[in-house]
Amino acid sequence: YKETIGDVDIVIAGDDAGPIFDVFARAPSVERVLARGDTKCSVIIDHGLQIDPRVVPSRSFGAALLYFTGSKEHNVRLRGLALRRKLLLNEYGLYRIGAEERGQEIASATEEEVYAALEMDWIPPELREDRGEIDAAKAHALPTLVELAQVRGDLHTHTNWTDGRDPLADMARRSCAKGYAYLAVTDHSPGLGMTNGLSPERIAARLAEAARLNAELAPFRVIVGTEVDIRANGALDYPDELLAKFDIVSASVHSSFAQTREQMTARVVGAMRHPLVTALSHPTGRLLEKREPHAVDLDAVIDAAVETGTWIEVNGGPERLDLPDTWIRKAIDRGATLVANSDAHAIEELEWMDLAIGTARRGWAAEENLANVRGLDAMLASRKKR
Numbered sequence: 001y002k003e004t005i006g007d008v009d010i011v012i013a014g015d016d017a018g019p020i021f022d023v024f025a026r027a028p029s030v031e032r033v034l035a036r037g038d039t040k041c042s043v044i045i046d047h048g049l050q051i052d053p054r055v056v057p058s059r060s061f062g063a064a065l066l067y068f069t070g071s072k073e074h075n076v077r078l079r080g081l082a083l084r085r086k087l088l089l090n091e092y093g094l095y096r097i098g099a100e101e102r103g104q105e106i107a108s109a110t111e112e113e114v115y116a117a118l119e120m121d122w123i124p125p126e127l128r129e130d131r132g133e134i135d136a137a138k139a140h141a142l143p144t145l146v147e148l149a150q151v152r153g154d155l156h157t158h159t160n161w162t163d164g165r166d167p168l169a170d171m172a173r174r175s176c177a178k179g180y181a182y183l184a185v186t187d188h189s190p191g192l193g194m195t196n197g198l199s200p201e202r203i204a205a206r207l208a209e210a211a212r213l214n215a216e217l218a219p220f221r222v223i224v225g226t227e228v229d230i231r232a233n234g235a236l237d238y239p240d241e242l243l244a245k246f247d248i249v250s251a252s253v254h255s256s257f258a259q260t261r262e263q264m265t266a267r268v269v270g271a272m273r274h275p276l277v278t279a280l281s282h283p284t285g286r287l288l289e290k291r292e293p294h295a296v297d298l299d300a301v302i303d304a305a306v307e308t309g310t311w312i313e314v315n316g317g318p319e320r321l322d323l324p325d326t327w328i329r330k331a332i333d334r335g336a337t338l339v340a341n342s343d344a345h346a347i348e349e350l351e352w353m354d355l356a357i358g359t360a361r362r363g364w365a366a367e368e369n370l371a372n373v374r375g376l377d378a379m380l381a382s383r384k385k386r
Contacts, residue, residue, distance in 0.1 A: 007050035009068040017055035060092045062110035067091035073130035126361040145361045150373045153182035156341035162187040163195040165346040174347045176220040184223040184248040189237035191229040232256035234270040243276040252281040261295040272310040279311035282322040305336040309384035316356030328363025339371045
């Protein structure tokens with residue numbers, strides 16, 4: 001779940017790479033084969049992505065998976081720990097120095113076996129960045145990371161009433177089929193003209209539509225919320241009497257990205273101090289490889305979240321993955337509550353919750369750190385006091 005990748009390594013357990021590479025090279029998406037050897041093949045698929053399948057003996061699969069998962073920084077630390085014990089760690093196994101040539105590995109079949117031989121707990125792949133996870137594993141102090149299966153609902157989605165593709169009924173039924181207890185529909189406010197934001201009349205119609213669906217899908221619950229724009233002057237795009245109609249109010253910046261750090265921070269923190277704002281969505285405003293984060297003081301944002309009880313979103317949109325993982329960990333350490341959302345604009349995009357949870361896990365998030373792993377009543381009760 002790193003934000004971007006270069007190429008893809010696929011580790012395959014097998015004794016004969018030839019037939020595996022034959023099948024792989026004939027895959028419909030493969031445009032050309034760059035190289036082929038005894039244990040590695042490199043191909044280019046559509047969109048220019050390079051994929052490198054690597055075949056290792058079954059007994060070495062765990063060590064190879066650990067090695068090629070990385071990160072480089074994590075692997076360097078592990079190899080250093082091994083060397084201090086007069087051991088050698090590579091993609092084939094953990095050996096006493098000199099024994100690697102004889103194939104006498106101490107551990108290699110599973111990642112768990114390799115970590116245990118180094119006297120530490122298995123480290124989830126999302127944490128392998130040399131950011132304290134090795135010391136935590138040695139001290140048996142790693143967090144129990146949140147799991148996708150623990151998510152009870154999605155609190156940031158859009159429908160065809162604004163800039164989404166699908167009707168609310170389809171979004172709700174898909175969410176219900178996923179096993180969720182609730183779905184918040186958070187169509188846009190009017191200020192961002194291109195999104196056809198909801199007028200007061202359409203808000204009333206949306207509330208009525210949700211009531212009909214709730215009668216049909218009970219005990220599943222459609223929650224009517226909004227993604228309200230934070231205007232350049234810091235004002236919210238709906239008056240309080242309309243904001244009060246929504247059970248979830250997610251405030252977002254969608255314009256005037258070039259404001260100074262002081263202006264943007266005041267704008268965002270001011271919105272978080274509003275008693276009807278539940279959460280801050282995509283806090284940095286970045287679009288990966290397209291738009292840099294806007295200039296906002298995230299330390300001040302975290303302080304405001306802790307002070308006011310405003311949740312900070314971990315947005316699973318592939319271009320966003322926002323809040324970034326390093327800031328997720330800082331927010332958790334300081335006591336802020338997070339909410340992992342898909343920001344889905346179509347039914348298939350509800351699956352982006354997986355990316356939101358993966359990003360949260362990279363930030364060391366546990367179940368207790370997320371609002372939407374709670375049941376409906378507990379989630380609503382944990383909002384800031386209105």
